[in-house]
Amino acid sequence: MTQTEAAPASSTSDEESALSVKGLWKIFGAKADKIIGTPDADLSRKELQAKTGCVMAVKDVSFEVRPGEVFVVMGLSGSGKSTLVRLLTRLIEPTQGSVTIGGQDITGADDARLRELRRNHVAMVFQHFGLLPHRTVRDNVAFGLEVRGVSKAERRARAQEMVDLVGLSGNEDSYPDQLSGGMQQRVGLARALAGDPTLMMFDEPFSALDPLIRRDMQNEVIRLHEEVGKTMIFITHDLQEALKLGDRILIMRDGEIVQIGTPAQVVAEPADDYVKDFVSDVPRSHVLTLRYVCRQPHEGESSDGPVMQADEIVRDAARKVLEVRGAVRVYDGEEFLGVVDDEDILRVVVAEEGTQP
Numbered sequence: 255m256t257q258t259e260a261a262p263a264s265s266t267s268d269e270e271s272a273l274s275v276k277g278l279w280k281i282f283g284a285k286a287d288k289i290i291g292t293p294d295a296d297l298s299r300k301e302l303q304a305k306t307g308c309v310m311a312v313k314d315v316s317f318e319v320r321p322g323e324v325f326v327v328m329g330l331s332g333s334g335k336s337t338l339v340r341l342l343t344r345l346i347e348p349t350q351g352s353v354t355i356g357g358q359d360i361t362g363a364d365d366a367r368l369r370e371l372r373r374n375h376v377a378m379v380f381q382h383f384g385l386l387p388h389r390t391v392r393d394n395v396a397f398g399l400e401v402r403g404v405s406k407a408e409r410r411a412r413a414q415e416m417v418d419l420v421g422l423s424g425n426e427d428s429y430p431d432q433l434s435g436g437m438q439q440r441v442g443l444a445r446a447l448a449g450d451p452t453l454m455m456f457d458e459p460f461s462a463l464d465p466l467i468r469r470d471m472q473n474e475v476i477r478l479h480e481e482v483g484k485t486m487i488f489i490t491h492d493l494q495e496a497l498k499l500g501d502r503i504l505i506m507r508d509g510e511i512v513q514i515g516t517p518a519q520v521v522a523e524p525a526d527d528y529v530k531d532f533v534s535d536v537p538r539s540h541v542l543t544l545r546y547v548c549r550q551p552h553e554g555e556s557s558d559g560p561v562m563q564a565d566e567i568v569r570d571a572a573r574k575v576l577e578v579r580g581a582v583r584v585y586d587g588e589e590f591l592g593v594v595d596d597e598d599i600l601r602v603v604v605a606e607e608g609t610q611p
């Protein structure tokens with residue numbers, strides 16, 4: 255994934271965003287809509303539940319996702335991730351707030367528009383693959399196209415293309431129970447891609463897979479993203495997965511946003527002790543970029559070293575920096591940010607020795 259440290263999300267307008275979420279709330283329970291705007295809304299989840307019986311699942315969440323971005327929503331169990339992703343297409347009705355997908359207001363959409371949106375623009379990949387057991391791989395992949403009324407020949411051709419894309423060539427005529435978990439999830443990916451959605455949502459798709467297969471599937475998502483460039487919203491409780499896949503990560507706790515940032519930002523500048531604690535075991539050189547390591551040149555330090563870009567990850571930059579006598583210059587595009595020398599790199603690497611589990 256690219257690790258672009260771009261402008262803050264708030265500078266993106268609704269028309270430019272793939273997804274725009276504003277002031278979104280979900281409170282489960284009777285009279286939940288009477289709570290927002292009252293002092294009860296400021297109670298902790300536990301206090302609110304004790305007082306009113308209502309559960310604050312998602313609390314005043316706002317964010318923007320850019321076209322082509324992989325946006326990860328990360329949080330521990332119960333933080334509100336699944337509710338949030340279901341609010342985005344109104345599989346769960348929001349208590350308050352607005353959602354705009356590709357410039358279309360979802361919150362006010364009638365049933366027909368919602369169906370059209372779910373069918374043609376948004377694809378979801380879940381942990382439980384939701385494959386139809388009596389259909390072949392090919393027919394599972396083509397299912398959404400069938401619902402849309404695409405002709406049989408066109409469906410077959412498109413399904414084959416997607417089966418090939420996810421590396422399942424030769425398994426077209428197998429049934430789901432003849433495939434391993436990883437392969438079944440590939441069918442789920444192919445099915446999601448078949449309809450050429452504008453937005454793909456993944457709700458903990460790899461949580462049930464073995465660690466090695468899970469890593470393969472993460473790499474597969476990265477490869478597919480590079481190939482098809484879709485906007486992706488990826489829900490996970492796994493920090494490593496979030497750091498690996500996300501262009502940006504939204505960290506949730508108790509229904510609220512704690513931080514939104516690039517992997518490097520979250521590790522270098524955690525918003526609070528909760529995030530700090532969360533990222534404390536992360537090998538920093540694998541995530542931090544030169545932006546967070548560079549410094550102003552010392553007096554008299556030569557400033558004619560080679561140039562590197564600020565979004566280069568420290569581990570990838572290390573060899574080049576260590577080979578240079580003196581410092582390399584770090585630029586964000588045309589803008590000079592500072593310099594980095596071998597000691598600056600080693601400081602990151604040595605510091606992480608103490609953080610490895």
Ligand SMILES: Nc1ncnc2c1ncn2[C@@H]1O[C@H](COP(=O)(O)OP(=O)(O)OP(=O)(O)O)[C@@H](O)[C@H]1O
Pocket residue numbers: 282283309310311329330331332333334335336337338491
């Ligand atoms: N239908 C419901 N009625 C009442 N409370 C609910 C409902 N659905 C979810 N909740 C509560 O809302 C909170 C957020 O749940 P949610 O499932 O969104 O979290 P999550 O981060 O996805 O967790 P997990 O990974 O365990 O699914 C939890 O306290 C949960 O118990």
